Amino acid sequence: QQQVKQSPQSLIVQKGGISIINCAYENTAFDYFPWYQQFPGKGPALLIAIRPDVSEKKEGRFTISFNKSAKQFSLHIMDSQPGDSATYFCAATTGTYKYIFGTGTRLKVLA
Amino acid sequence: DVKVTQSSRYLVKRTGEKVFLECVQDMDHENMFWYRQDPGLGLRLIYFSYDVKMKEKGDIPEGYSVSREKKERFSLILESASTNQTSMYLCASSSGTVPYGYTFGSGTRLTVV
Numbered sequence: 722q723q724q725v726k727q728s729p730q731s732l733i734v735q736k737g738g739i740s741i742i743n744c745a746y747e748n749t750a751f752d753y754f755p756w757y758q759q760f761p762g763k764g765p766a767l768l769i770a771i772r773p774d775v776s777e778k779k780e781g782r783f784t785i786s787f788n789k790s791a792k793q794f795s796l797h798i799m800d801s802q803p804g805d806s807a808t809y810f811c812a813a814t815t816g817t818y819k820y821i822f823g824t825g826t827r828l829k830v831l832a
Numbered sequence: 833d834v835k836v837t838q839s840s841r842y843l844v845k846r847t848g849e850k851v852f853l854e855c856v857q858d859m860d861h862e863n864m865f866w867y868r869q870d871p872g873l874g875l876r877l878i879y880f881s882y883d884v885k886m887k888e889k890g891d892i893p894e895g896y897s898v899s900r901e902k903k904e905r906f907s908l909i910l911e912s913a914s915t916n917q918t919s920m921y922l923c924a925s926s927s928g929t930v931p932y933g934y935t936f937g938s939g940t941r942l943t944v945v
Contacts, residue, residue: 764922764936810875818863818882818926820934824874
């Protein structure tokens, strides 16, 4: 029940396309859902986050869609660019300092 | 620029050696974490600490120990390194207030031969 299931494991998108990464959870006590972006040779960095009282949050080309009833949330990258090529992790927490991370999605955007 | 600094980017150690991985943060964060990252397995929590001299086991603590003698420093210790501990090790810190956003270091890639 503490798991966060992330898919797909890898994703290839053409430049200008939409990248979509999905996560699902079971624990309804989760109340904060961040996404992290990791470039090769670097640690993950916070990209965008959402709380379950909203269904969508947008920051530039990055959007989180949240479906509370389905216990799913997804990251959409609009107009994907080669510079977006990275590994993306979703995460969830119950309001404590311990995060549960998904297994990661390696995104490659083709020029 | 606030940051989490891991002392080594790459390490090669022999089986059976005692290995120390060091992490320092300059954000006065209460919480510090050690994760290992393996392809297809994501980020797995080894140990975390919510205060000086306090520690709690994460999901995969076997073969590891930690030390936090000062607030800014959190050390991961491999008591007797084994080849299955070859991995990328990531340190992170977070504040003691919601939403506890993590700041990660750049990682240490450890190879045990």
